[in-house]
Amino acid sequence: MDAVARTRPKPIRLRGRSYVAFVFYPIVPIIEWLEEIDVTLRQSPGFFAGKPVVLDLSAVDLSQNAIAQLVSNLEQRGLRVLGIEGVDASRLSASMPPLLIGGRHCAIGQEQPKKPEAKKAASLLLDSQVRSGQSIVFPDGDITIVGSVSSGAEIVAGGSIHVYGTLRGRAMAGINGNLSARIYCQKIEAELLAIDGYYRTAEEIDAAAYHGPTQVWLEGDVVQITPLN
Amino acid sequence: MAKVLVVTSGKGGVGKTTTTAALGATLAQMGEKVVVVDFDVGLRNLDLILGAERRVVFDFINVVQGIANLSQALIRDKRLENLWLLPASQTRDKDALTDEGVGKIIGELREKFDWIICDSPAGIERGAMLAMRYADEAIVVTNPEVSSVRDSDRIIGMLDSKTVRAEKGEQVAKHLLITRFDPARAARGEMLSIEDVLDILATPLMGIIPESQDVLRASNVGSPVTLNDAASAPARAYIDAARRLKGETIPMTVPEPRKGLMDLLLGRRAA
Secondary structure, X not given: OOOOOOOOOOOOOOOOOOOOOEEEOOOOXXXXXXXXHHHHHHXXXXXXXXXXXEEEOOOOOOOHHHHHHHHHHHHHOOOOEEEEEOOOHHHOOOOOOOEOOOOOOOOOOOOOOOOOOOOOOOEEEXXXXXXXXXXXXXXXXXXXXXXXXXXXXXXXXXXXXXXEEEEOOEEEEOOOOOOOOOEEEEEEOOOEEEEOOEEXXXXXXXXXXXXXXXXXXXXXXXXXXXXXX | OOEEEEEEOOOOOOOHHHHHHHHHHHHHHOOOOEEEEXXXXXXXXXXXXXXXXXXOOOOHHHHHOOOOOHHHHOEEOOOOOOEEEEOOOOOOOHHHOOHHHHHHHHHHHHHHOOEEEEEOOXXXXXXXXXXXHOOOEEEEEEOOOHHHHHHHHHHHHHHOOOOHHHHOOXXXXXXXXXXXXXXXXXXXXXXXXXXXXXXXXXXXEEEEEEOOXXXXXXXXXXXXXXXXXXXXXXXXHHHHHHHHHOOOOOOOOOOOXXXXXXXXHHOOOOO
């Protein structure tokens, strides 16, 4: 009796998976068919790069030697033959790619070469007045408005807010925790000013005290309003 | 080419219907073929101001629903042969208006008239949205006080985003008409000044209509103010506005406060 109990061999884990491959249908004369492939390769050299192909030989009648020749011709052109179908198994030698059966048609999605992702704009420019009831939200950065912001309008920015006009509505800057965000305007008559959640309402803003360009910034947890010049 | 003009304001009671009737009548007198369309379904007034309320048989909604055709619903003014009215339904509400229905009717009116003036209901709901939907130009009626100005601001924003023109990337030409302007109260600082209103709304001014008893008097007799007494101050202001609408250049005058006898005697100047 064995002293050591045999552990049961683990079953090999197998999973089914399907892949998409290009299938070539060689036709006679093979020489001319190969030339066509050369033309394609010359026009777009990367077309088959990294893509294994399958040979469907159902349209031709080739001997074992001829098949071996064809496979090596393709490999010389950088095309790896993954498998062969449409031929009798006896025509294939052990060194050749295996016989494939049961292939199904599918649409080949033309892979677009990935564009380098455009950098997200860090600011939003509005070339017009923001009217009452409109809400401009831009969490990714600064908002610049060339015009006034009306009473009842709302500007919400992740960064700073620049208003080249009178700010009469609500302005909320630095909403994502940006303590250094500021609000700038040509004239301040705002209903609400906020930076990173710290706010002042119109009652707490003595708009009459500020006539010209003004900036709003955060000092500690106090919203400060100071003239720009 | 036909022009679709919407008279809108956001706030109620500022003078949209008075303006629609006055401009419609004035343009008709100038020889243009005009139809005024009441969009205030359920609360129609334009028929009263034009004195056509006893001749309404079919209305806008009947045409939308295919019960009547357009020529059956159009009412010709008794005084001006170039002026027509398409009345709203009084028994329905704004939900009876559909985008396609309105678009179809406006399209048909474009073939028959030079000016299609849409009298918008107050508010920013369905009726007001559909009244402005197909407009080429807009008259924004505003009283010189803060609530009216803010509502007009909201409406201007919608003219720039919710109209067919805006959706095509084009502009709806906007004209500001300040109504019920009381020079004496403005001088005393009890009303917003014209400059304040223009500063807030940043829209070209088309006219200033002074507050006047003539407006009420005219609507009581069912007549546009410009027809009832063409020499009255509001009528003259409306006639100027209509000429500006047609592209004429007419200098703008801000109504001055009338000096009282005592002011004259004492040589006082209005503040």
